[in-house]
Amino acid sequence: MDIIVCVKHVPETAEAELKIDASGKTIEKTGLVFDINEWDDYALEEAVRIKEKFSGTVTAITVGPEDSDSTLRKCLARGADKAIRLTDLKFTNSDAYATAKILYSIIKNLHFDLILTGAQAGDDGSAVVGPVLAGLLGVPHATMVKKIEFGEGKAVVNRELEGGLEERLEVKLPAVFTVQTGINEPRYVSIMGIRKAMQKEIRVMGLADIGLNESEVGEAGSWLKIEKLYVPPVEKQAEFLQGSPDEIATKIIEILKSRGLV
């Protein structure tokens, strides 16, 4: 089985202090640690597991600048066979829709039985790339997939719905699945694996190589244009409890007492 995995190199922001940059249209990236998008980590693991079971190849593809190579190297170390980076200044400000078109123009020339993406990118949270890519390729798709099984020319997948409910779907192959977290347990990479991956080649391609028109990518080719970023207004601002841990604990107890909770 030949599998393509689309991966995005994103900043880890859960614990970081974010600053909006001078343009007001993006955050300051310096000082942030970048890694593979959480959902793509699960997608890659799933691809490698399928390959290990049925044999075949795994190709990791990213649209991003040169530092995305570290995410591709991670994929190679974890079991991907090939890696492709699509990089061009003209890709700047591409939204998820434009990104899907960029991915499409290379993937349409590759052989695949299955394409996996993450359910969403942790930075923009669009959840758009996978299904649009499937539409452009003219193959079926299923989103938020939590289990994949294979039959003759088809897959049976569990899709996550709300409140713990799932649905089982039968989908013809080739197809695009967007992978939800928890589908597997991503493996750790051995030092050996990383060393070996350093020697593998990353294919780099630009706008001209994939035969796309300038107007189809970047801001011109996007659905969305960012006007400004701002700190979200608070729905109800918490009252902050100050002091030493001990004092804070005492304050919490007082609050709980006043509410009859202890």
Add this chain to the structure above:
Amino acid sequence: MAEIFVLAEHRQGQLRDITFEMLTKARELAEKTNADLTAVLLGKNVREHAKNLVEYAKRVLLVEDDKLEHFNSDAYQKVLSHIFKERKPILTVIGHTSYGVELAPRLAAALNVPLATDCIDLAFEGDALTVTRQMYGGKVNVKAVLRKAEGYMVTVRQAAFQVQKPPTPSNGEIEEIPSPLTEEITTKRFLQYVLPPPGGVDITAAEVLVGIGRGIKDQSNIPIVEELAKSIGGVLACSRPIVDKGWLPSDRQVGISGKTVKPKLYIALGISGAFQHVLGMKNSDLIIAVNKDPKAPIFSFSDYGIVEDLFKIVPPLRNKINELKAQKT
């Protein structure tokens, strides 16, 4: 007359809340732009829903077909494309739900209609549509404008808009459209629903919940918070990554894909406050959050906030509760 479409979402015989949330927001936009508000309802034997929707919308477009018994984005796309080509709505509103995420992006691309997903607000400025959405797990809001077009599409976040019935029921008409589906959809077939495994613990029944998130760092730290939960007479709950890692069973998960809880007290420890989590707990009576990051979104949904390492707060808190209990007995 220009039309704004709202795609009615229903499952297992129930119209889902998001439908009414969308109708509320879309009614506001329809009034401002002088457009008709049209609910689009697809399914098998769903006429009852249509009767419900006419109270909110000027019109319900009803397509009934056995092939629409279960949601299937391929079937929906065929039907909706057919309707779109005839009526060219200026805006189509779909839920950013498991159904909307499956349907909207591919539909929008096929129709060449610009789409913005997971919107928490939207407004027409002239004939341009601007939307508000979030990035980086809710730490940043974004105002964005969609590429100019004759029609736009959005998916909207659940619970972003509060349902309001129209002051007077809209008394809309039901307009039936014959299904354009001529054959079975074979690319993708619904097989069955899979229910969550029957759980041992019902967190929705607990009066006190101690919720843990990725800030707990390691499975070996769980006993520390479990002890706190025990002394306070509560139950341990968690955010999704804790279940994904297999540290707690899925019946403990709070949020959109887990449980919705409304305890008397919810203590959030090391949870950032992504909306998918917050939706499941924000109606708790009292929310106390402990997080190292003063900018964590959870603080804008909490009554009390503590900017501190949870491992510094949990032990003294547990000790003091135990002392208090000892005094009482």
